Amino acid sequence: MVYISFTLLVGASYLFLQVIFTHKWRDLKAASAKETKASVAPTVSVIIAARNEELHIENCLKSIFAQSYPAHSMEVLLIDNHSTDQTVQLAKSIANDRVTVFPLAGLLEEHKTFKKEALEFGIAQSKAEWIATLDADCVAPSNWIETLLANAETQGLDMVLGPIKIIPGNGFLGKYQQIEIAGLQIVTAAGLSNGLLLSANGANLAFRREVFHAVNGYAGHKKKASGDDVFLLHTFHRRNPSRIGYITLEPVWVHTKPVSSIKSLLNQRIRWASKTPLYGHPSTKIISGLVFVNSVLLIMHLLLLPWFGVSQIYLFGIHFILKSQGDLYLLHNGARSFHIKITTRHWLYALILNPLLVTYVGVVSLIRPTYYWKGRQVR
Numbered sequence: 187m188v189y190i191s192f193t194l195l196v197g198a199s200y201l202f203l204q205v206i207f208t209h210k211w212r213d214l215k216a217a218s219a220k221e222t223k224a225s226v227a228p229t230v231s232v233i234i235a236a237r238n239e240e241l242h243i244e245n246c247l248k249s250i251f252a253q254s255y256p257a258h259s260m261e262v263l264l265i266d267n268h269s270t271d272q273t274v275q276l277a278k279s280i281a282n283d284r285v286t287v288f289p290l291a292g293l294l295e296e297h298k299t300f301k302k303e304a305l306e307f308g309i310a311q312s313k314a315e316w317i318a319t320l321d322a323d324c325v326a327p328s329n330w331i332e333t334l335l336a337n338a339e340t341q342g343l344d345m346v347l348g349p350i351k352i353i354p355g356n357g358f359l360g361k362y363q364q365i366e367i368a369g370l371q372i373v374t375a376a377g378l379s380n381g382l383l384l385s386a387n388g389a390n391l392a393f394r395r396e397v398f399h400a401v402n403g404y405a406g407h408k409k410k411a412s413g414d415d416v417f418l419l420h421t422f423h424r425r426n427p428s429r430i431g432y433i434t435l436e437p438v439w440v441h442t443k444p445v446s447s448i449k450s451l452l453n454q455r456i457r458w459a460s461k462t463p464l465y466g467h468p469s470t471k472i473i474s475g476l477v478f479v480n481s482v483l484l485i486m487h488l489l490l491l492p493w494f495g496v497s498q499i500y501l502f503g504i505h506f507i508l509k510s511q512g513d514l515y516l517l518h519n520g521a522r523s524f525h526i527k528i529t530t531r532h533w534l535y536a537l538i539l540n541p542l543l544v545t546y547v548g549v550v551s552l553i554r555p556t557y558y559w560k561g562r563q564v565r
Contacts, residue, residue, distance in 0.1 A: 193483055193501060197508030200480045203382075203473065204512030208519050210376035215434045215523065218337070227259040228339060230331060230392070231312035235304035236277075236322035237267040242443075243277050246322050247285065255331040257284060263311055264322075265304040266290060273322075286311070301388075302404040302414045309403070312395060319415075320440065321389035324350075329437035334392050337433050344397045344429040345422045347374065348390040348438035351524050355444040359451065361532050362539060363444040368520035369513075375432040377473075384423055384467045388415035390440040393422065401425050413461045420467055439524070452547065459551035478548040480509055481541035510537050 232250055236243060243264075250262050262285040266274045269289075277287050288311070294303060309317055316335060320326055330348075338346040349371040352364040370385075377383025398418075407417035422430055445451050462474045487502035514533065521528050 190501060193487075193505050194508075196476065196480050196483060197505045200476060201508045201512035203476070204516040206380070206382075207373050207376040208516045210379055211372040211434075211519060211523070214375055214379055214432065218434050226339070227256045227332075228316055228335060229259045229314040230255070230261075230316040230318055230335060231308070231314040231395075232260065232262045232318045232320060232331065233265065233305055233308035233312070234262070234320050234322050235265045235267060235301050235308065236269065236273050237304075238269045238271045238273060239322035240269075240271040240273050240276055242323040243273050244280055245325050246320065247277060247280055249325040249327070249330075250320070251282065251284070252328045253326070253331050254329050255335075260284065260331060261286070261312075261314065263288065263308045265308045267301070267304045302407070305388075305414055306404060309395065309398065314395060316392055317395050317398065318392040319388045321442065324389050324440045324442045326390075326440050327437055330440065331392075333435055333437040334433060337435075338392060338431065341431055342429065343431045344426065345391070345393040345419065346430075347378065347386055347419075347432045348440060349375075349434065349524070350387050350389050351439045351441050353441050353443050354526075355446075358532065358535055359446075359448065360444040361528070362536050363451070364526055365517055365521065365528060365532065365536050366540070368524045368526055369517045371524070372516055372520050375434060377470075378419075378430065378432050381427065381469070383470050383473050384416065384419055384465075385470070386415040386419040389442065390438065391415055393418070397422065397425070407464070413464070416461060417464070420465065423467070434523075452543075452550075455543065455547040456551050456554075459547050462551070478544060481544035482548070484509065484541045485545055509541070513537060513540065 234246065234250075239246070247262070247264070253260065264277050264281075264285060264287045266277070266287065266289045268291050274287060274289050277285070281287055288307065290304060290307065294307065305319060316338075318331060318334065334346055334348055337343075350367060351371075352360070352367045354360060354364060373383060374385045374387070377385060401421045401424075403421075404414060404418065406421065407413055419430070445454055462471065465471050465474070484502065484505055487498055487505060491498050491502075514537075517533075517536070520526070
């Protein structure tokens with residue numbers, strides 16, 4: 187009886203949470219329906235930390251060259267983190283006077299240099315009012331900086347976040363990532379707005395440089411190689427949560443490609459999940475735990491079938507419906523908001539894959555302290 191009650195509580199809580207996030211997302215979209223124009227253009231340094239991105243760096247830089255933001259107020263700093271491919275050469279071949287390329291080889295030790303250290307190096311070179319970070323495998327729309335900073339200045343923010351959209355890939359794996367990432371944007375925006383969950387993506391992030399230094403930047407989170415974005419968000423949030431915002435407008439949507447293999451997907455998600463135990467924000471930990479337990483229970487129902495028979499089938503069915511309704515409600519809104527076309531088959535596959543993926547990633551991230559990133563094994 188306790189097991190049944192616990193299952194129903196977890197399933198109902200998950201459904202309720204998805205509904206809350208979705209409604210908050212709708213409110214945010216309605217509130218930011220119109221673009222904001224700033225009367226002044228504050229100076230900004232766009233910092234791109236890259237490692238082995240020869241397939242993407244040209245498109246990334248070209249999207250920055252096409253920005254509508256005044257050229258005299260923007261600089262681009264490409265920080266190459268010990269690439270072993272042609273990233274530096276390609277970047278230098280298309281760089282103009284607005285781009286400075288900094289190869290870290292010979293400046294910082296490779297085994298001690300991860301994304302935080304690369305970004306830190308770039309920020310140290312900057313004298314701009316704002317720092318904007320963009321991943322090297324991403325492409326930004328032409329009004330990205332203009333819209334992001336106009337809204338930040340108008341609202342008096344110290345940090346501003348924007349959405350990531352996955353470019354459609356071939357096959358179900360690409361479609362799954364497109365669906366899931368759209369849903370994560372809703373959770374990120376709504377969770378930040380209502381203070382329930384603090385999540386961020388450094389692929390679309392901007393913050394005031396002076397505030398970064400005032401809170402000691404990444405200093406408190408050097409034990410993890412990843413987490414430059416989310417830990418910095420938590421640090422800014424502790425200082426002043428009212429000065430952090432999320433912009434939903436399409437001109438700030440940054441685009442990236444899905445990972446191409448299930449192995450890469452698993453490794454990416456393990457990297458993301460490995461940061462959870464270090465979160466200092468209680469409700470973020472609780473919600474992350476709820477998502478994990480919800481998926482684990484679904485799989486446990488099936489494993490217990492031989493011992494509990496028909497009653498376990500009913501429990502699995504009820505729990506699956508609760509989770510699926512929550513997911514479908516949130517993801518349908520995500521798909522509609524980000525103009526993603528999804529077939530019934532894609533929905534079904536996603537609902538089945540998600541609990542398997544979440545359970546595997548959660549368990550592995552808890553028992554294995556290391557993961558692989560850009561050809562390096564890190565913690």
